[in-house]
Amino acid sequence: MELQERLNEVRSHIAAAERQAGKATGSVQLVAVSKTFDADQIRPAISAGQRVFGENRVQESQGKWPELKAETPDIELHLIGPLQSNKAAEAVALFDVIETIDREKIARTIADEMKRQGKTLRLYVQVNTGLEPQKAGIAPDDTADFVDFCRKELGLSVEGLMCIPPADENPGPHFALLAKLAKQAGVEKLSMGMSSDYETAVAFGATSVRVGSAIFGAR
Numbered sequence: 001m002e003l004q005e006r007l008n009e010v011r012s013h014i015a016a017a018e019r020q021a022g023k024a025t026g027s028v029q030l031v032a033v034s035k036t037f038d039a040d041q042i043r044p045a046i047s048a049g050q051r052v053f054g055e056n057r058v059q060e061s062q063g064k065w066p067e068l069k070a071e072t073p074d075i076e077l078h079l080i081g082p083l084q085s086n087k088a089a090e091a092v093a094l095f096d097v098i099e100t101i102d103r104e105k106i107a108r109t110i111a112d113e114m115k116r117q118g119k120t121l122r123l124y125v126q127v128n129t130g131l132e133p134q135k136a137g138i139a140p141d142d143t144a145d146f147v148d149f150c151r152k153e154l155g156l157s158v159e160g161l162m163c164i165p166p167a168d169e170n171p172g173p174h175f176a177l178l179a180k181l182a183k184q185a186g187v188e189k190l191s192m193g194m195s196s197d198y199e200t201a202v203a204f205g206a207t208s209v210r211v212g213s214a215i216f217g218a219r
């Protein structure tokens, strides 16, 4: 199957999930996750009208996105992987949205860097819903306080929460928990759902889904 067909298939599955959840068609944003694929493999998705992309490494993104963004200025690029402080300047310069704010230090560094560059990024707080030791993200119980801190102390525009449920568990309860935490924290957006579970995520209230392999093929 061609990339364009796979993209259309994902789009129609999202539309069906939106209908089933009583949501307006097109209300769930598709973040096409292009990590490991190079500029030539990404261009067909851009030609097919896709404008929102996700990457998990700053350095890899610097090798392809400046060029792709110059070709198509209305692209919106999301950082969905862990961020180190020493990459913060590059991340702020290249990305439009960072979905992985998960600790005070990186929140401060991003706030400082945005001031320095005169650029405002939209931000998500990553929540470790499964409390997995190897996974990034703030603990569920600390989420509301951390969002408050980011907003009030640092003046950051936190618009949503993001999670990656444990690979070996039913994702539904994790999506439900993220939705509950978002209500408590007073944020509107929910970034949840990947190739294997994005329709379930829409049913649980996802406002954006991050889909890679179902669009670009196996990595």
Ligand SMILES: *Cc1c(COP(=O)(O)O)cnc(C)c1O
Pocket: 033, 035, 056, 080, 081, 164, 193, 194, 195, 196, 210, 211, 212, 213, 214
């Ligand atoms: C790679 C990745 C995805 C996409 O995963 P697929 O299973 O290929 O759809 C989504 N979110 C994050 C954080 C990722 O790193």
